[in-house]
Amino acid sequence: MKITVGHTPDADDAFMFYGMLSGKIPSTHFDVIEVIDDIESLNRRARIGDLDVTAVSVHACASISGYTILRSGGSFGLGYGPIVVAQDNFDINDLPDSKIAIPGRMTSAYLLLQLMIGRFDYVEMDFTKIPAAVKDGIVDAGLVIHEGQISYAQHDIIKVLDTGEWWSKETGGLPVPLGINVIKTSLDYDTIRRFDRYFQESIKCGLANSQEAVKFAMKYGRGNTSELIDKFVKMYVNPVTVDMGDDGEKAIRRMFQMAKDADLVSEFDLEIAPHID
Numbered sequence: 001m002k003i004t005v006g007h008t009p010d011a012d013d014a015f016m017f018y019g020m021l022s023g024k025i026p027s028t029h030f031d032v033i034e035v036i037d038d039i040e041s042l043n044r045r046a047r048i049g050d051l052d053v054t055a056v057s058v059h060a061c062a063s064i065s066g067y068t069i070l071r072s073g074g075s076f077g078l079g080y081g082p083i084v085v086a087q088d089n090f091d092i093n094d095l096p097d098s099k100i101a102i103p104g105r106m107t108s109a110y111l112l113l114q115l116m117i118g119r120f121d122y123v124e125m126d127f128t129k130i131p132a133a134v135k136d137g138i139v140d141a142g143l144v145i146h147e148g149q150i151s152y153a154q155h156d157i158i159k160v161l162d163t164g165e166w167w168s169k170e171t172g173g174l175p176v177p178l179g180i181n182v183i184k185t186s187l188d189y190d191t192i193r194r195f196d197r198y199f200q201e202s203i204k205c206g207l208a209n210s211q212e213a214v215k216f217a218m219k220y221g222r223g224n225t226s227e228l229i230d231k232f233v234k235m236y237v238n239p240v241t242v243d244m245g246d247d248g249e250k251a252i253r254r255m256f257q258m259a260k261d262a263d264l265v266s267e268f269d270l271e272i273a274p275h276i277d
């Protein structure tokens with residue numbers, strides 16, 4: 001069957017799809033039609049059910065319906081996550097009253113920072129432009145995702161906090177739920193299970209052929225070195241990516257319960273695919 005699959009132009013996503021899109025892991029069931037878009041656009045597209053399978057921010061699940069969360073392909077930080085950067089004279093106590101650049105209102109990074117410091121003044125911005133905006137004083141601070149969590153120092157700015165460190169302490173060490181992949185619930189049960197296994201095999205293929213998979217992912221390296229991209233990929237393609245397991249599922253549900261308690265999301269009904277055989 002033809003199936004539309006959306007992912008971001010980011011190295012960790014490309015790494016996960018290496019086996020599938022390179023032909024290393026062929027399928028007799030799926031003819032994958034690749035769709036590439038930035039994460040906030042994919043979040044919006046999921047709200048209208050535009051794609052059969054798509055990457056979304058965990059936060060976006062509060063405003064989409066008709067999709068089931070796959071157990072494979074999640075981006076979970078293990079004691080680390082999106083960071084806040086600022087100029088080196090910044091006082092962390094001023095953060096709640098600062099203007100902060102964010103990579104999108106539906107991103108998990110934005111929800112995490114709200115859970116940590118409460119509601120704040122923000123400006124939405126392309127995530128690649130946030131470090132420069134901080135350096136140039138356009139905003140007081142910036143919420144940085146993707147490889148910017150490693151490369152921010154190139155802009156002569158500093159890290160002032162890590163939302164993942166806060167989350168880990170707050171939840172007793174649960175992984176930090178950031179990005180996931182969802183599939184249309186209207187597809188039958190067997191199709192959902194079969195695609196979840198297929199995606200899992202693609203991720204395992206990337207991990208087993210790391211050098212080749214990183215080379216494949218470098219088309220989305222945005223000018224960074226292969227060493228930096230390799231480090232970034234290994235941060236967010238980890239054992240919880242292969243299968244979120246019980247801890248990953250607990251982390252997602254914990255995030256939404258915390259957000260509901262803080263009146264940051266309304267009612268939510270999360271459907272997660274069954275365990276992969």
